Amino acid sequence: xxxxxxxxxxxxxxxxxxxxxxxxxxxxxxxxxxxxxxxxxxxxxxxxxxxxxxxxxxxxxxxxxxxxxxxxxxxxxxxxxxxxxxxxxxxxxxxxxxxxxxxxxxxxxxxxxxxxxxxxxxxxxxxxxxxxxxxxxxxxxxxxxxxxxxxxxxxxxxxxxxxxxxxxxxxxxxxxxxxxxxxxxxxxxxxxxxxxxxxxxxxxxxxxxxxxxxxxxxxxxxxxxxxxxxxxxxxxxxxxxxxxxxxxxxxxxxxxxxxxxxxxxxxxxxxxxxxxx
Amino acid sequence: xxxxxxxxxxxxxxxxxxxxxxxxxxxxxxxxxxxxxxxxxxxxxxxxxxxxxxxxxxxxxxxxxxxxxxxxxxxxxxxxxxxxxxxxxxxxxxxxxxxxxxxxxxxxxxxxxxxxxxxxxxxxxxxxxxxxxxxxxxxxxxxxxxxxxxxxxxxxxxxxxxxxxxxxxxxxxxxxxxxxxxxxxxxxxxxxxxxxxxxxxxxxxxxxxxxxxxxxxxxxxxxxxxxxxxxxxxxxxxxxxxxxxxxxxxxxxxxxxxxxxxxxxxxxxxxxxxxxx
Numbered sequence: 001x002x003x004x005x006x007x008x009x010x011x012x013x014x015x016x017x018x019x020x021x022x023x024x025x026x027x028x029x030x031x032x033x034x035x036x037x038x039x040x041x042x043x044x045x046x047x048x049x050x051x052x053x054x055x056x057x058x059x060x061x062x063x064x065x066x067x068x069x070x071x072x073x074x075x076x077x078x079x080x081x082x083x084x085x086x087x088x089x090x091x092x093x094x095x096x097x098x099x100x101x102x103x104x105x106x107x108x109x110x111x112x113x114x115x116x117x118x119x120x121x122x123x124x125x126x127x128x129x130x131x132x133x134x135x136x137x138x139x140x141x142x143x144x145x146x147x148x149x150x151x152x153x154x155x156x157x158x159x160x161x162x163x164x165x166x167x168x169x170x171x172x173x174x175x176x177x178x179x180x181x182x183x184x185x186x187x188x189x190x191x192x193x194x195x196x197x198x199x200x201x202x203x204x205x206x207x208x209x210x211x212x213x214x215x216x217x218x219x220x221x222x223x224x225x226x227x228x229x230x231x232x233x234x235x236x237x238x239x240x241x242x243x244x245x246x247x248x249x250x251x252x253x254x255x256x257x258x259x260x261x262x263x264x265x266x267x268x269x270x271x272x273x274x275x276x277x
Numbered sequence: 278x279x280x281x282x283x284x285x286x287x288x289x290x291x292x293x294x295x296x297x298x299x300x301x302x303x304x305x306x307x308x309x310x311x312x313x314x315x316x317x318x319x320x321x322x323x324x325x326x327x328x329x330x331x332x333x334x335x336x337x338x339x340x341x342x343x344x345x346x347x348x349x350x351x352x353x354x355x356x357x358x359x360x361x362x363x364x365x366x367x368x369x370x371x372x373x374x375x376x377x378x379x380x381x382x383x384x385x386x387x388x389x390x391x392x393x394x395x396x397x398x399x400x401x402x403x404x405x406x407x408x409x410x411x412x413x414x415x416x417x418x419x420x421x422x423x424x425x426x427x428x429x430x431x432x433x434x435x436x437x438x439x440x441x442x443x444x445x446x447x448x449x450x451x452x453x454x455x456x457x458x459x460x461x462x463x464x465x466x467x468x469x470x471x472x473x474x475x476x477x478x479x480x481x482x483x484x485x486x487x488x489x490x491x492x493x494x495x496x497x498x499x500x501x502x503x504x505x506x507x508x509x510x511x512x513x514x515x516x517x518x519x520x521x522x523x524x525x526x527x528x529x530x531x532x533x534x535x536x537x538x539x540x541x542x543x544x545x546x547x548x549x550x551x552x553x554x
Binding site for chain 2: 136137138139141144148157168175177178179182183237238241242245
């Protein structure tokens with residue numbers, strides 16, 4: 001009962017997305033509900049402590065919500081992670097990030113799902129949208145064929161590429177560039193005004209994100225894949241390294257800056273526990 | 278003696294680059310001579326049959342030169358491959374490709390060097406320039422650090438990115454996209470006129486290509502790296518797969534179309550022998 005309350009309250013806060021535009025919020029809620037519809041009965045409640053599920057800095061200028069649900073032992077899902085961060089910037093603007101990612105366990109070697117929307121201003125967005133592979137694609141052309149060619153993921157990337165405001169984005173982290181797939185959508189979108197950004201989210205980013213998540217649901221999360229014992233060691237080692245490096249790159253330097261060292265330590269410790277790293 | 282003549286004649290034809298612009302030819306000759314200066318005494322003569330070192334189609338509309346030199350057994354170089362192709366197109370234009378690539382053997386796991394200049398017209402170039410890794414970078418952050426971060430290869434990519442005519446290029450082959458490094462230069466360059474393209478080759482592409490080859494010479498080809506027995510099996514398997522797929526993607530469909538099935542079979546068979554696949 002107490003667990004359920006903890007879950008429900010954190011979830012309410014998460015699903016509110018209180019600092020982003022209406023189309024941006026709608027997209028996030030739609031994606032979360034696609035996952036819920038498919039997996040709800042296979043997902044455990046979020047058991048993070050309340051001060052990790054939601055936190056803010058001392059000055060009240062930075063706010064964040066973190067929502068993590070593990071999969072049942074019988075499920076191929078290790079956990080699903082959703083989050084948002086809002087930070088007022090010294091220049092009067094604000095940074096707004098919303099993220100949704102899924103992590104499968106080593107019963108399958110199928111790709112994960114990853115989406116980050118990073119607004120450094122209401123008219124400037126970096127979008128990262130991908131099914132990151134969990135194997136070396138160079139060594140496994142069948143895997144490349146099955147998950148990336150047969151699913152026509154590149155057509156989704158090409159759809160977005162046609163929008164005039166969309167430009168390729170190169171992550172400053174070479175590790176991030178290495179871990180994404182060859183059909184990854186890594187783009188920067190600069191719009192003339194807020195209305196146009198709303199339109200781009202609604203008419204272009206939204207449909208593409210939903211289609212990529214649908215591919216993940218249909219081809220990665222559902223199908224049984226045999227993973228041999230030796231393969232499993234490799235998979236676990238690789239997954240673990242990816243998770244460690246992701247925390248290091250995404251959070252280890254930015255969280256202390258935005259939320260202070262105490263909150264940052266608490267959140268990162270909770271994440272490391274979920275990530276088993 | 279006969280071997281030397283075979284080598285010298287093929288080399289003369291190769292190094293002529295008879296169908297490309299003066300700055301393009303100069304760049305290729307400069308790169309080949311950088312390799313020669315460093316390795317000449319470690320490289321064996323080219324022993325390909327004359328009708329593989331140079332070939333043309335029946336109508337005389339397609340011409341190609343292929344120059345391959347293996348390394349001495351004591352050398353870390355498996356072989357170095359240079360080639361050019363010239364094909365008149367039905368629309369009156371011509372396709373011109375020049376390539377230079379190096380293949381290290383499994384005594385080292387250092388990256389290879391790869392450069393393709395693909396002109397579909399005198400003002401339209403696709404450039405592929407990279408040190409393709411020979412390991413899964415996601416699993417080996419130290420390798421990523423050593424060969425790609427510490428060498429500042431991305432600064433070279435960024436230099437070219439600043440040239441207004443340079444746009445990112447996405448290979449239609451997802452396998453090619455998978456095998457390049459996170460600092461790979463994959464760009465399309467469309468210039469207003471031929472003079473401007475000459476300028477871009479001379480002032481931008483040339484210096485960047487030379488710098489990337491210099492990094493390869495200094496950091497990849499020279500240094501000794503310990504490769505454990507188990508690692509070596511992995512490396513050989515991965516190298517072999519990359520070579521097989523590269524022939525399949527680059528040549529298996531285009532060569533028969535451009536040179537007829539007989540010449541194509543002869544060239545591909547010779548390549549497969551060099552590639553040990």
